[in-house]
Amino acid sequence: LTQGEHIIDSTTFQWVKFITLRDQQTVLANLTIIRVETGYVGYCYKQGQLVILKPGLHLIQPPDRFGKIITTQMTILDLPLATHETSDYVPLGIKAAVFYRIIDPLKALVRIQNIPKQIQETSTATLAGIIRGSSLA
Numbered sequence: 001l002t003q004g005e006h007i008i009d010s011t012t013f014q015w016v017k018f019i020t021l022r023d024q025q026t027v028l029a030n031l032t033i034i035r036v037e038t039g040y041v042g043y044c045y046k047q048g049q050l051v052i053l054k055p056g057l058h059l060i061q062p063p064d065r066f067g068k069i070i071t072t073q074m075t076i077l078d079l080p081l082a083t084h085e086t087s088d089y090v091p092l093g094i095k096a097a098v099f100y101r102i103i104d105p106l107k108a109l110v111r112i113q114n115i116p117k118q119i120q121e122t123s124t125a126t127l128a129g130i131i132r133g134s135s136l137a
Helices: 105-111 115-132
Strands: 025-028 031-036 040-046 049-053 056-060 065-071 075-078 082-085 091-094 097-100
Touching: 031 040, 031 065, 040 056, 040 105, 049 105, 065 105, 075 115, 082 115, 091 115, 097 115
Parallel strands: none
Antiparallel strands: 025 031, 031 056, 040 049, 040 065, 075 097, 082 091
16 A cells, blocks of 8 residues: 555454564564665575575565574674784783675675674684784794
8 A cells, every 4th residue: 555545344353553664673463574775685585595684674574584684884893802822922912803794795695604603713813813923032
């Protein structure tokens, strides 16, 4: 239906509520309306296949199911303070931040189960390798 006045002549019609579609996810009985903003993508499973939902409105109906919305914008991930030793065994306390952006959401979702955790672990291991290969002498 479009905006405006409508006449519904049905004995089975039941008015439930107004919806504004301001929320990311609006549930209407067994239907779900997903609103994806610019800078984000959503994902759902349609007939068992992973589908990326681009910005806009999307209707999900059973047996399909909605996953969640992820950002495609630049994201900052703060790494916890960690102590790493250089090649000459000098301990260094390192506090770092990682900037990342998801370019291919389908590939990221298929290959990585927990994206922020994987980025944190990979970044910490890479940083440790760089420090271990460095010398302060």
